[in-house]
Amino acid sequence: MxxxxxxxxxxxxxxxxxxxxxxxxxxxxxxxxxxxxKEPSIEEVLEASVDVPEITTNLQGNDFIKISFKIETDSKKAKEELEKRDFQVKNIIIQELSERESEELQGKDGKIGLEETLKEKINSLMLEGKVKKVYITQSLLQ
Missing domain, CATH: 1.20.5 (Single alpha-helices involved in coiled-coils or other helix-helix interfaces)
Known part of the structure; x- marks a missing residue:
């Protein structure tokens, strides 16, 4: 027992x-x-990014800007959706730029503010994924 x-x-x-x-x-x-x-590799970032070709538009006042962007998404599906929504993205960019004066876009803070605003507004459109970052790839302010 x-x-x-x-x-x-x-x-x-x-x-x-x-x-x-x-x-x-x-x-x-x-x-x-x-x-x-870990952070994604540059190849993964490029696979999930969309280029917005150069846009020329008027700013508030008499100035104008030529600007282009690269928009990084969180997935390939989000990239595909964003490519289909290119006309909406361009519309958002033009509307945002038309509300800004040239002084607001001259410094680093102004450009970062524009990138963040565009990210938020574009994310409000997205159904399949989200925008991780908006990069200004070219800018000419006149």
Whole structure:
């Protein structure tokens, strides 16, 4: 009888230790998997990016701007959707630029502000994914 009880206690302890070890292993692997989230390679970025060709439009006042963009999306599906929505994207860009004065676009902060505004407005259109970043690739302010 004593051997049976001792054997049962050892078996229960062995199962408990195994379960604790398995849970600890799953937790460690899950935490390491999340922390190893790496940035996409340049090839992946280019595969999910859309070029907006040069747009020439009037600014508020008598000035005008020639500007082009590269828009980075989060997936190939988002890129495909964005390519189909090119007329809507151009419309948003022209509307945003027509509300700005040349002084607002001359400095770094003004350009970053334009990029962020365009990102937010374009994201409001998107159904398949989202815009991660808008880059100004060319700008001529006159």
């Amino acid at each position: 004593k051997n049976n009880k001792l054997l049962m206690i050892m078996l229960i302890l062995l199962v408990a230790i195994t379960l604790v070890g398995a849970v600890a292993l799953v937790v460690v692997l899950k935490v390491n998997g999340e922390s190893e989230h």
